[in-house]
Amino acid sequence: MSQPKIQTDSCCARKRLRRACVRVTDHRVCVLEALSSEARPLSHHELLARVSSHRIDRVTLYRVLGVLAEASLIHQVQGTDGVWRFCDHGKSLSGCPGGHPHFMCERCSTMWCLEGDRMPRIEVPEGFVVSHKQMLVLGICPDCHDSKNEPVDGDGMPEAHRLS
Amino acid sequence: MSQPKIQTDSCCARKRLRRACVRVTDHRVCVLEALSSEARPLSHHELLARVSSHRIDRVTLYRVLGVLAEASLIHQVQGTDGVWRFCDHGKSLSGCPGGHPHFMCERCSTMWCLEGDRMPRIEVPEGFVVSHKQMLVLGICPDCHDSKNEPVDGDGMPEAHRLS
DNA sequence: TTAAACATGCAACTGAGTTGCATATTGGAG
């Protein structure tokens, strides 16, 4: 958390966009800022709320996220609800986009990067070629564990999304 | 369909359903058979084609799969396309439903169980409680690797589903 | 300053999965 001095987010975001050779637009800057100010992966829905003052169209947000991911400025993870979440990894010095497992709370659906863990090595049978890996750890987050009393609808997942 | 044959799949599937204390219906039997005759996880779509002779409604198929998963007769995995695939694990003697990583081909979207691998251990920060884990290995399967010439549209994934 | 390349908003679409409800099956009690 205690990082050395950072330039203003906006300025920094602009620089990062330029360096990644993608066009600098207000929307891209503000989405990147929103993501970088959050330590955890955010869904399209969460992001839309966070940048609501900029009145970004939902389609545009999808496209902005696509561009940022394509440029490796952010990484994306999918929850058991089938929804993608996007996370800035510009600040983490590990140059390995998304190269860590993620934790997803089964009650509140919040997601975290488990940056402390490296992606495990997996043996695949002869003939298979591995390009990348995705690891999702399901469970209960500290917040939900502390407040057992506030009920969340069911187990927080629709029928088919419950894992056996 | 007379009774000479010993232990037909159908008979076996019926037994498994009964033992799992779920009602035995033709649809459930035939879905379980279809899954057990396949070594790899099948999507709702693939399954629907495979049981088309039984004229199962798509909603019913969703419900049947829900029941089978609930009863731990099958396990389910999600691909990067957000689609769930279902796999029989009645035959595998590992009593650990879905307790292995899965491989998904980025060209043809086919999925495999990597039963040779154990689920890796992951350290989570203080306060987090782990209930289960999901691991997906992305890459190219032997079939697609052998037939590079037959092009599949783009990288086989829609924009947002591409991993950075 | 200008124009080509690209970004945005809007409307309409796709496809996986769900829900409500009327009707058909299942399986245990009698």
Add this chain to the structure above:
DNA sequence: CTCCAATATGCAACTCAGTTGCATGTTTAA
């Protein structure tokens, strides 16, 4: 074997994430 309450099924209509096409607005390199 028969009956019936519990539950499975089919159908239509829905939700929700994500995508596409197109007309219009913005960026950027020359």
